[in-house]
Amino acid sequence: MDDGGLNYCRDIVRRQDPDRYVLALLAPVGRRPALLSIYAFNVEISRIRESVSEPMLGQMRLQWWRDTIDALFAGQSRAHPLAAPLAAAIMRHDLSQAHFMRLIDARSADLDPVLPAAMDGLIDYAGETAAPLIWLGLEICGVSGRAAHDAGWSLGVAWALSGLIRAMPFHLRRGWCCLPSDLLAKYQLDRSKLRQEVSRNNIIKLVKEISETIDTNIEKSHELRSDIDRAAIPALRVAGFAQAYQRRLARFGYDPFDPRLSAQPPFIAWRLMLRGLVGRY
Structure with a gap:
């Protein structure tokens, strides 16, 4: 090269x-x-x-x-x-x-974009934009198999949803919104007025529900860990990153407009390296 x-x-x-x-x-x-x-x-x-x-x-x-x-x-x-x-x-x-x-x-x-009508549509979008990249990473690591493939999909969903939450202020400034209609209706939010919401309580509730989906998908990937070769860790380390952002999201009250949320978690490289040493991604 x-x-x-x-x-x-x-x-x-x-x-x-x-x-x-x-x-x-x-x-x-x-x-x-x-x-x-x-x-x-x-x-x-x-x-x-x-x-x-x-x-x-x-x-x-x-x-x-x-x-x-x-x-x-x-x-x-x-x-x-x-x-x-x-x-x-x-x-x-x-x-x-x-x-x-x-x-x-x-x-x-x-x-x-055809805005997703339901959360399942957002999950599919998240998976399609992130999981194939993880699968390519697995191929680079020389790892195949159903467990690794399924873990890659779950982590792709988790990582992309996490990124969408952190990018929400930027997207709304550009007039973009991929939040599903069913969640907006559930929390009585108007897609065209999200930036002007006086109270963020309902936005925070919506983000917290998406965050629960992120946690579920991270956990799904961890349940497969025993069936995946440790050589896959470089491709699947995104799990540790997603968890770190999840902790920050909770610490900042699930407020996607908190400017501290976009900062990279401190000491993340060391933490991910230590996880890898004990066979965790």
């Missing part, structure tokens, strides 16, 4: 996705370049919505990435600094093309 491509991956992940940057640094040295390349790919497609002025332009960019993934799997090169490191990861670890395509398709829904 050329140093320029790897440096590009390292820089974009460090700046745009510092949590996954920590996860990559904690992985074995031989796995880091591939993990950084798939995390950089995820950054590229996930920030398309905020970088375009209309959905059609975003769909065109996503189609470029579909074509690029097709080309890389066909052994062809593409004019993008991420192409070479991503191609190296695909070849070295025999990564699944379907996982890349699922991530792109999930981001396609961001551009012209």
